[in-house]
Amino acid sequence: MAEQAAHGKAAREQQVDTRIAQRGGDQAARLAEVQQRLAANNPTAAERIASFRNAPTTFAVNGSRGLIDGCPPGLWMKNNGCMPPGQAAKLLGTPLAAAAAAYPLSALPQPLTYLYPDTPDYYYRYGDGYLYQVDRGTNLIASLLPLIGGGYLPGQYLPQPYMASYVPDYYGLNSFYPASYGADYGYGYENLCNRYANGVIYQVDCDDGYVENVIPLYAGGYGVGQMLPSAYSYYNVPMQYRSLYYDTPDYGYWYAPGAIYQYDQRTSLITSVAALMAPGFTVGQQLPVGYDVYNVPYDYRATYYDTPNAWYRYNNGYIYQVDPVTQIVTAIVASLLT
């Protein structure tokens, strides 16, 4: 009898295991399908999403939300100290020496000084993700610039008014950062929403606004002089630009819609724009408004000139062929950078 029960239990467990394995397989197949579809639509978006998919595992290091060693996860991962904005704001008007005693501060690295130049009235000190503007006369901290984004950091909650502020459509950004992700995006996307405030995209929990990631937008007011969001410390430069912009001990390169940025490896501050990327188009897509002007570089004009049967347009390192009748982008015919 006991043997039968044990056998039944084992069979049930096996059944459950099979179901779990099947579910896992289904999910994997679904993910692969989504990935494939995305890749067909937009290789860059697919690449980014594939990389982002790993982010939740990084955040799961501590097993739960909240602080790690007293730090919001985003700052903790930086491994260079941490300070919530509210606490930093209390330093306004205090002597620099007091702030430096509590948190290690240093001058900006030389390549970044042009972004925050010293003046006869002020100079800058950097530390813990903030830039302190110091009055030369009094040595008091006159203002504070959060370098990671618009003031809210991973591990904090986005205030309610911002939860109704969606990613703008002007750059096709709202398709890159949708308001929420559909069910078929799978693990890690179930309850993830993108919201926008003051030039920064916040990836938050749709229900409570818990900030999981901060993505400063370039033309929206951030970028150069800002700190690279911690979840973006991986190399994601599009393939055609990789032979030009590769990581070195001093500098790294990071792609976001609109540009490839160069950043300082030590401070993670964005030092300059390596390449401007157009919103552009991909194969299979209709040529967007504003791209029907011939723009092929000189060296390629003798080969790729418009005919009644085919147009040629340059975009982000490639020359594409376009059907003049349907205005559909039909193929990549040349890669200029590789």
Added chain:
Amino acid sequence: MNSRALAWGLAAVVLAASACNKQGSNAGQAPQAQTRDAQKAAGTKTIAAGLAQNGRFMAAAKGAGLDQTLAGPGPYTVFVPDDAAFDAAPAGTFDVTPQNRGQLTGVLTNLILPGTVLVADIDKLVDKNKGKGVLATVGGGTLTATKDGGKTVLTDSAGHKATITQADEQFTNGVVHHIDGLLMPAKAAAGLAVGQKVGK
């Protein structure tokens, strides 16, 4: 002893060289692309090197971190307003303060097109589209091109107009057209107010 002195000397040279590499955007020096391979791909006569280093456009580009970009392979088509046009801009438009960097970037990227677009290409588009051609900028906005008395005129979304006064200045990484007015990006692209609902 001699070998030690030589080693120190070599170290100093290496340090100096690496410092130069980092300071590609120093005042008075033509900016260079960020890596040696990018410099090679961009060619020797780049837009960044060809524009007046002490002009208002390059000063603004440096403030937005775009000076080294224009030394990169591109190619880009850049509409460069005359210095006089900069003076006519609303006060503070080109301030190179950290707080204004976003607006400054928006203004400049609205003056840059992807690829090499010669004036003949713009004119051809205008003729084909019954007198009006739309050009997409790398800033995500558009400019409208028309013809007026044989000259090519650009209009921004707010209706500001600028005429191309000097066309087709060719560089190894693109082309520059000089214009006599300033074109501004659409308000939406310059940044949205808190809580404003846009997109989906």
